[in-house]
Amino acid sequence: MTHEGTTSVDHGRGYYDQAHLDGRGDYSWDDEHWRDFFMSVADRLIGAFAPASVLDVGCGRGLLVQALTVQGVDASGLDISEHAVATAHADVRDRLAVASATAPIEGRYDLVTCIEVLEHMSATDAQLAIDRLTAVTDRVLFSSSPDPHGEPTHVNTQPGEAWAAWFAERGFFRRTDVDLSMITPWAVVFERGELTPHEIVRRYEQQYARVRTELLDKRRALLDADRAVNSLRERLDEGPADAEEVERLRAEVAQHRHAVLVSRDHVIGLEAENGRLQRDLSVVLPELRKLQRRVTVLTKRREELTAKLQDTRQRLERNRKRVAQLEAPPAPQASLTRRVARRVRRTFA
Known part of the structure; x- marks a missing residue:
């Protein structure tokens, strides 16, 4: 549509x-x-x-x-x-x-x-x-x-x-x-x-590797924070000694919960960036290959046209010389008569 x-x-x-x-x-x-x-x-x-x-x-x-x-x-x-x-x-x-x-x-x-x-x-x-x-x-x-x-x-x-x-x-x-x-x-x-597939892949892989490493680190941090929250909850369920301990544990739970939320947001963002990079690479590489094939065809065509152009120039030069010969003025009649007379004198001398 x-x-x-x-x-x-x-x-x-x-x-x-x-x-x-x-x-x-x-x-x-x-x-x-x-x-x-x-x-x-x-x-x-x-x-x-x-x-x-x-x-x-x-x-x-x-x-x-x-x-x-x-x-x-x-x-x-x-x-x-x-x-x-x-x-x-x-x-x-x-x-x-x-x-x-x-x-x-x-x-x-x-x-x-x-x-x-x-x-x-x-x-x-x-x-x-x-x-x-x-x-x-x-x-x-x-x-x-x-x-x-x-x-x-x-x-x-x-x-x-x-x-x-x-x-x-x-x-x-x-x-x-x-x-x-x-x-x-x-x-x-x-x-x-004018990038080769090698350079395209190198660039995207470099970016992908950075995002992938950061993504794994954030996932690990998210898991650690989640484990810490669960451990603190278990300690609360066991019944701490006094109200002061309860408040301290609750504060720790809140802190770790915030860390979990932040890490989760980072993971979501990194996964989205990771996906974009992978999609970019999968789409751009075929386009690059098409461009390279087109360049190859155009280069071959240019070579053919260059050869034809050189041949045409050579034929044009030959034709120009022929035209120049045809357009050359004829020798004057008096000069021709003198040359003929000299030849007759040399013959009968």
Whole structure:
């Protein structure tokens, strides 16, 4: 089933006033929470990539653009919402433009960001948008909610491995050494690269091994905490000597119970990350192999065309020489007569 994408009307004043923006004050540069958040994001991006130029596709009111600009980055933004651009802060409004992510993008950028945008677009438009993003940069910071979360405008939510595979089709692969979960848990950087299956597997296995080790440690800690809680409960059931001992044991039970809950949350999060990495790898590797086969075919075709081009040039050169001979002017008649006379004199001398 296909879905129609959202339009500028869907992202008007009501959209920016809704609780989907966390209900944390006014979504503007003047709000301390949002200003601090985007300044921290800008710090992270500058620290990780040191970009001289950044384009934020789906920039909203341009808060990230403004945070980057404040720190000396040449940043600009595009957004489909006329309301968002019109209500942007005066300091950054001239850096923003109303445009769809499917429109051709001018220029070239060190980094393109696209945060929580493509889930609002139809499946067809989202693919075109990926083409536009990857055409103007070698690095894309990408985030797209994998869950509708009750948001009516989320018409095209996809799991992370699907986006990873689509970017891989364009020659972009996940940077496993960059953590941008401060933006969203599913934020990722895709970077252009000619990676071999060996390098792809090495990167993902490196990340998988770290997550797997941490997951096992958390599971072990969870089991130890659960055992401690059960031991304390048994001691309580045996009947401690006095009320003071009861309170101490209850405090220990509460402390261990909290540790169990924290460890359980960590295990759940690590298992989810582990699953995402495995799915990413299973999807990206076949796409990489397809790309390599395509490169092989195109390389062979290029060699064939190069040989044909050389043959055509040689034939063209031969034809050029023939034409030059045919177009050469005939020898003057007087000169020909003199040559004939000299030959007759030599013959009869």
